[in-house]
Amino acid sequence: MALSSSPRLARFLRLSLSSPQLWLLLRIYIGIRDAAPSLAPPALALWIIPDQYGKSPVVKKYKNKEIERATNGFSMVIKTGPDGTTYKAQFENGLVCDVKRAKSSEQRKDDFLKEVQLLGRLHHRHVVRLLGFSDEVNRFLVFDHMENGSLMECLHDPLRSPLSWSIRLKIAIDVAAALEYLYYFCDPPLFHVSVNTKCVMLDADYTAKLSDVGLLNDNNSNFTSASCSRENIEQSRKELVFQYGVLILELVTGQSLSGEKELVRWVQASGFHSSLHNMVDADLGNTYNSKELHSLLVAARLCTKSGNDSFVSVPLVHRYLQKRLTS
Known part of the structure; x- marks a missing residue:
């Protein structure tokens, strides 16, 4: 419909376009629109490959x-x-x-x-x-550089001082935050080949950071393909959640990954609450908080529960731990 065929519409547009407030809003909109690409999360543009590698100001x-x-x-x-x-x-x-x-x-x-x-x-x-x-x-x-090395070294090296309870809680939340970012805020999704204490690195302040990140596709060694089937993504997410649950158990008990099956069987047992304190890392003594311990093990129990209907998401576990451990 032409503007000339609608006098009322033409008059409205003339009045609107003469409004200083409207022009201000229009300028703000244009500014936001033009800035939008730079505001997008970096991982959303993963496959925009520049002409010259190594020219990035970051890498x-x-x-x-x-x-x-x-x-x-x-x-x-x-x-x-x-x-x-x-x-x-x-x-x-x-x-x-x-x-x-x-x-x-x-x-x-x-x-x-x-x-x-x-x-x-x-x-x-x-x-x-x-x-x-x-x-x-x-x-x-x-x-x-990660000054404090891997979580595995910090937990199992007898020459190192034991990690405090507060640091262990922080590590659990840090790792959940990283996994949520990689799996739910990156497109295509990114994954860990294995979520364990070897790939959790600790800086000078014992802030946990994930290493060995890779691309989720039909062939993990092929970075030229960005195709991700829904089945692969969901299966990988389930494996990731399970491995994260085992990581929590290792943080709590101080036991190595070699005892994974026993730890999972214990936390899934109906009477595991009665033996909570017996499973805590002896290096912690009585320095841990019982309510926080219970919250951590509930999260581990949810993550390692088997069955198709038992799957919980990383964001859900992350929010649960944030609420229970930082409030």
Whole structure:
């Protein structure tokens, strides 16, 4: 319908467009619209790959020689695992980092660079931050340095001081927050190959951060595909929730993952409440809070309960723990 065919509409528009308030609202709207892409969570643009890798102001590209110098000739080994070796590094500008060296070079360079772009766009307080990479003969990923190492080391190294009860509570909430971000706020969803004490890292303040983050698709080693079937996502979420429940049990009891089945059987038993205090890590003594202990174990019980109708979501568990442990 043309404006000329509706005198009332034309008159309304003339009056409206002459209003200073309307112009102000219009300018505000345009400003918000133009700023919207930069306000979106970084993970929502994971697959917008730039033309030149390493040009991001966040992720720096290093030369192999720089990595070698920073690690003192690869002599400062932090840990060695199936997926590679991690070194402590100090660069010439004083920056201290953890450098992970890929064990296998089978991954295509394009896939490696997509992985770099993926990890570089993750920004969350409880996810280990990627600072840089090197894609020459040897491939490296450079991460924030985690001063207190892994949760596994802090729980099971006899030479370390035991983690306090308050720190254990904080770690449980921190990990839940990270998992919620990766699974429910990233598109495509991201996942952990395994949620356990080895991949929970602790900084100088014992803030927990998840490491070894990957892309959820039909082939975990293929970063070129972003296709995620609903079945794969749901199954992976269930596995993640179960593993998180086991992590809580390990925080409470101080027992290693080798006793996972026994811990799950215990927390699922109808009379587990009567033996709560017997299962608490002896290193804690009487420093724990009974109500907080009960809340943690209720969460672990929900997470490790078997059956198709028993699945609880990470956001639900996260909110439950926040309400019970921080109020």
